Amino acid sequence: MEETESVGFNKRRAEGLDKSDRPKKVLPLKDRKLNPANTICYLQIMGTGMDTQDTSPSVLLFFDKQRFIFNAGEGLQRFCTEHKIKLSKIDHVFLSRVCSETAGGIPGLLLTLAGMGEEGMSVNVWGPSDFKYLVDAMRSFIPKAAMVHTHSFGPSPGSDGVSIPNPLMFTDLIVLIDDEVVKISAILLRPNSSEASQLNDENRPSLNARELDLEERRDQFSEALLPRSQNNEFDLAVKPGDISVIYVCELPEIMGKFDPKKAAALGLRPGPKYRDLQLGNSVKSDRQNIMVHPSDVLGPSIPGPIVLIVDCQTSSHLQELLSSQSLSNYYGDTSGNPPETSKTVNCIVHLSPASVTNTNDYQKWMTRFPGAQHIMAGHEKKNIEVPILKASARIAARLNYLCPKFFPAPGFWSSPHLNGSVPCALSEGPASKLCESISAENLLKFHLRPYAQLGLDRSGVPSTISSSEIIDDLLSEIPEIEAAAQQVTRFWHGDKQAKEDLIPMPNNNFMIEEPWLNVSTLPSCLEDISREDMEIVLLGTGSSQPSKYRNVSSIFINLFSKGSLLLDCGEGTLGQLKRRFGIEGADDAVRGLRCIWISHIHADHHTGLARILTLRRDLLKGVPHEPLLVIGPRQLKRFLDAYQILEDLDMQFLDCRHTTEASLEAFDSTNDTSPSESPTNTENNMNQDLKSTLFAGGIPMQSHWKRSDSTVNNNMVSSIIRNLKKVLTEAGLETVMSFPVVHCPQAFGVALKATDRINAVGKVVPGWKIVYSGDSRPCPELIKASHGATVLIHEVSFHMALYIFAVFTWHCAFLVQHDRHINHYVIEQNCR
Template identity: 65%
Template sequence: MPQISSLRLLLSSANHHALLTSPLTPKPPLSLSHLFKIKHPFLHTYTHKPRRLLFAAYSRKPKNIERPGSLSGSRRRSSSSSKTENKGKPAMEEGSSSAIAESVGFNKRRAEGKDKNDGPRKNLQLKVRKLNPVNTISYVQILGTGMDTQDTTPSVLLFFDKQRFIFNAGEGLQRFCTEHKIKLSKIDHIFLSRVCSETAGGLPGLLLTLAGMGEEGMSVNVWGPSDLKYLVNAMKSFIPNAAMVHARSFGPPVDSSGATDELFVPINDEVVKISAVLLRPRYSKVSKMTKEGSSDLDDSLVGVNHLENKISAERMQSTAEFALKPGDLAVVYICELPEIKGKFDPKKAAALGLRPGPKCRELQLGNSVQSDHQDIMVHPGNVLGPSVPGPIVLVVDCPTPSHLQELSSIHSLTPYYSDPSEQSKEMCKKVDCVIHLSPASVTCTTEYQQWMSRFGEVQHVMAGHQLKNVEIPILKSSARIATRLNYLCPQFFPSPGFWSLPQLKSLSSVSRGPSEFSLPASCQVITAENLLKFHLRPYAQLGLDRSGIPEVTSRPKIIEDLITEIPEIVDASEHITQLLHHGNNIANGGSMTLQANNVVIEEPWLHETALPSCLEGITREDMEIVLLGTGSSQPSKYRNVTSIFINLFSKGSILLDCGEGTLGQLKRRFGIEGADEAVKGLRCIWISHIHADHHTGIARILALRRDLLNETPHERLVVVGPRQLKIFLDAYQKLEDLDMQFLDCRQTTEASLKTFESGENKDVNGSVGVQNDQKDGSNLFAKGSRMESYWKRPGSPADASVAFPLLAMLKRVLREAGLEALISFPVIHCPQAYGVVLKAADRTNSTGKKIPGWKIVYSGDTRPCPELVAASHGATATFEDGMVEEAIARNHSTTQEAIEVGDAAGAYRIILTHFSQRYPKIPVFDETHMHKTSIAFDMMSVNLADLPMLPRVLPYLKLLFRDEMIVDESDDVNVATAAAI
């Protein structure tokens, strides 16, 4: 064996994402015939779509293959085989790395973004349902998104026999609905109580999912205040316009000086009347540390109140305090069901001279008729019993004390109060239920509780962020898997970071329960629980229904069930603990002969190579990779979409991709307070490409960081991504400030960084690095190649010199984090798709010996290409053998390609991730490379110090999931990922 001089960490996925540590002595590529031989009868072979070069996963061929480019988001579809190039070529050939990359086929039209019109074009139509005015069943239900993590606001479902209405669509809504079998296809309208990342973070993914359903797709009405237009304009950068043609807003613009005490009625039909009352705060509080609009303060430094700028900052605050901005508007929604008419009395009708027939029907419809035997008019009141008023439900979102001032004084709500001093009883509308989405900081105030008491005898449901069920996971399926993994191997699968008892106690002073509310005895107040219902119809069942609330499944119960199901797991867990405690001995060629009962301890392919020199003297505080999302395309109940958290501990952290729900995953991993600290410590966010499963969680992360650092001197966070991402972020920042600075990936390529280091700026058209890239040897993007035109497009910023200050800032930030460089490189997937290299600085040990720094390569979604091979020496995300054609069509990599590229590059470890959502538990693959490979799960944490022991956990993972190799047929998309370390 050649001596390993350094470590290469490679992450790959179905779209190729890669992580590497410093270079290893390259090995010749292995023969493909040795891969994917199934050794375990209880395992299936899975295919997957490579998305990242550091992680590889598997998925089988989907039932309906999507055409490429039908959606710019993650619901990608394959083009026909006639539109792919070189699909029959082998995935790799023996020889040089560039020969390996150039021998594979790829979909050029998809890579160039020219596949939008391939295949039939969908005509998204708004669903039209047959109304059922009778509505035998109707209720409102709490959808508890964010109840355990507080990363997003809960949603509220208004259910009818033939219609569904959703109030708010925060991050995780899709995943929640999949977990609890709530059919997204039944949704007709989505109402936003505010337009911000907290209430609308899950909307882009939801629209993409609905647009991908069925042959023609589906669309829904999206309602919100006037600032909804800013969100729509931002989403247009990556969502087809057809998916949003039914976005509708109401009310005057936020900067309008007109009165807002007006009732808007978006929905009024035989089923329900939904009215909206705008809450326009008296002022928009601007932090004294914010310096937007001031030319006196440094452009990158936020919150620094320099003495020389104190006067201008105070002047700005005094004027800005009353200046409303987009995102400040909130809405109270009033849902009124029609009254139930009294029962028809045939005896009274006969006494008034009416024969059974059409006239009786007219009376039931509310129309007067002429008597058949008497010269009189018969009115409905003569033959019908007393009518029952229709139930009324309010959904209230009052986010700040400023909104509360408006809420208390608005006249549009007067008819719904029970206070006789304000109106006669005849004018009063009886409200049955008020659902409060307002946070505890507002609901616990005396003013808010006084307002609540004005409704009289009403059921109040407190669903806002406060102390409630935070220890109970909302996503029970993923929590169950996390608990089982933690029992088996806590070192790689830490216990989920739900609130601990000390954290609960520390918040008790600011988060009070309803029992402490100062309300009249007639007011019934309860804390919302996940899936709590309030029945509206039948009228006899009017009231609360707790039957749908999930049972509380404790950790001890999950462990008890696991041991009953797999008795050998006890010995397996003990043996893994012993292995990890003796890891240094094994890593250096030692052996262990421990034998646990009924457990296969070692498999023939588990042998250890020499320890890379970059791991010499490594500590547990150097670097940890936390896989927040390991699924592909869209969230599932088992796996979230793409996100990798590079934890540098005291030196900060970096996010590689940021799919929807990334913040929630951070809070599940580190706890509420721990996640807040992680977000505050972010040094950089890097996004690979514009597909929705890679970036739609970024706004929520940036918004939280802004709020956490609001009163603290700090710098705007650097976001590195493709230029399409800048279009989205620029448009979104018109809605809410994200406190960030954008740097185009093109400005972080190796050639561009060389230009920056040399101080040259010869190309003023923004193509710095492109020409150099084409000069740096033969590749698929070089002159005369199939992809020659791929990079011949204007870059961003227009003048490379504009990026120089940001590059200097990025270099300093990386240096403070102990990193030498962040280098982006182009890959073949879609226009402006990239991979990234993170290099750690060299260090010196106690004897003065220089230790090379580790190197991580994350490939993003890609086909094997020279740029990827040059950056990582081969680690790609992949599909399985049977998915080669689809992998080419979607410009992903197969698992086989991912493993081979990583092995050819001499990668020390390979982590398989970015799994198809059809195969949520564990894939199966040939064991040829299992001595260096492992499988990723959400929340898996890989510390550099544990890398030598990583592959030894795999046999035990197979044991853990031996009875759970079940395909989840409810999921729509199949993707996989591979990673090499």
């Protein structure tokens, strides 16, 4: 009974209700009692992405009562889970740019905070452009308990929604936080040349009315942001996401040492007044009629440590940085001794890429901070063989040893050019190393308080590991694994004796699927199939949150020379691709994407999408190409529309409803309409056919589709469906068909069917069929779609002991038993 009540409460909490079924209260900002006199403070590097270079590093500013994080790229949540870093202590998140590279981890962070405590936790998010609409769009897949307070200190939106910047914002130091513990200020950098990211007009997708409005808002933002050039034309290259920030973190000065002899001479008795003076307060003398000030009894104060976090992404940003006067008070003189009026910078974290930091101009700028420790945290080529997620890399290396055909070596260990001594990125460019700098490492610290510990601390940096060390440990731990690996190798290559050894015996718990044992049992669609025809790569099977060993949902369908597809695209998908294929191989995979299909709006299935799209845009810049087709639920379009205001995603969106069997048949019949038939009547018939066949079962989770606004507008989607059919033909696919499943409103599964082919003797070989259920309870639609399937990929989140919870959360707790409808293979995504 107690377990059932707990399940019921979890269900209500997921819907944004409390235990009494009342809407949860708006969470207030955290109010922590600060103690400036006894504060531990350090700067720490998190998630530098050495092995993948897929996201911006995060920087943690740690106080004993407060936490500040600068940038929250994809994988932050998983990194913190592995290294036991408590996200619940985070008060503020600062973005150096508002884009997928720096903000891709925010949805996962908010979901984590939403599940903490009775009502969840609140967090402040700061950024250099108006991104409140982006956070609002996230609310379609983030529970109400995830309260986020947004603060934009860049261009502010006007009454018409267009961001109008104040020119002074780009010359003044903008104070964001100023309390007794820390002062955090921002300096904006705007690019003003064609080097800013932009798409060629000929590569832009055709836009509907809604998208045209978004495009117009982006252009209006750029016009307001940029000064007119000499030819009186606006440079429209800048997007809101192109503005970057330098953050200045200043700790208060450290009071000088208290001198009790001076205090006694001024008539003070030992007691509370001594503490008041040390806190900076004046007191009245006990024996004399005078006021005693802190300067009377304290030694010389020590200036508070200062940290800069610099994000300078392009040479255009660099020119703005060099001309900025906002940092003049922080520069030292050329002799290396800062003047009395200057502030001393102790540490600078450079998020800028090596292509910028290697330049002579940037190196000379760095020398203007004498005595500062420079930490190079931008994407460099140093230590790319060091995995950021060591636990996952260790498991991958062990599985690769046992069965390399099923579990390829991680890309960062399989790259042939890697060796033990990779030169520092600072020495690769034309500029020489002019100042003290080191490459960032995960969990590297720079202590700021206590002042006696000021400086670097590598004690928490994880030790490096190599694949050979992992295998040596494995052989030592499980000596019999060597013989097992050899047997698997013989079995893979068709050794008869090895197969006989693996045949299950009576009353033996060991099991093996029969199709592996006899080629004659292969389904006809796999006859004469080659290694280069198709490959299924499970990039993530980690249920609703990433874990130490698993990432969230994503499946890569590799069609090799014909391109590739992604089925779902959870946070960290790009990082998983780079771990699987290596950095260059992952770039090739992203270039070759034909389509991305998203099952439903839950964050663990799509928040890695924007990062994939922006990387593809950058990789194909200047190359003629078509925008990438994204098929997903309708709510996803709102989120992507908000993102496209910040940066171009170079995509076309198609609602999953338009790829159901009924919708595609109606579309085909519309195209076959005779000239005498009215197009309007045909469209009405198409809508009626779709409404009468879609979700006819009337399952509660599907009732959303019966609303009157769920009709298909054939005029808006027909051109995209034609493009879809063209893409499928080029990829060797007959169809991509979505079907409704029982999970949440607008949740779908998908069936991929390859086109038939003719073998060497002229026989027609049917195409293979892959069915992916997404997240779903067992339902008739899934069973119907699985008829004739070659492979069914089905999510199984919970053990049978949690069956009731699985039902309440619309998941599965066991394998759907409908093998009679599936020809051969079932892959369970067992996530728990």
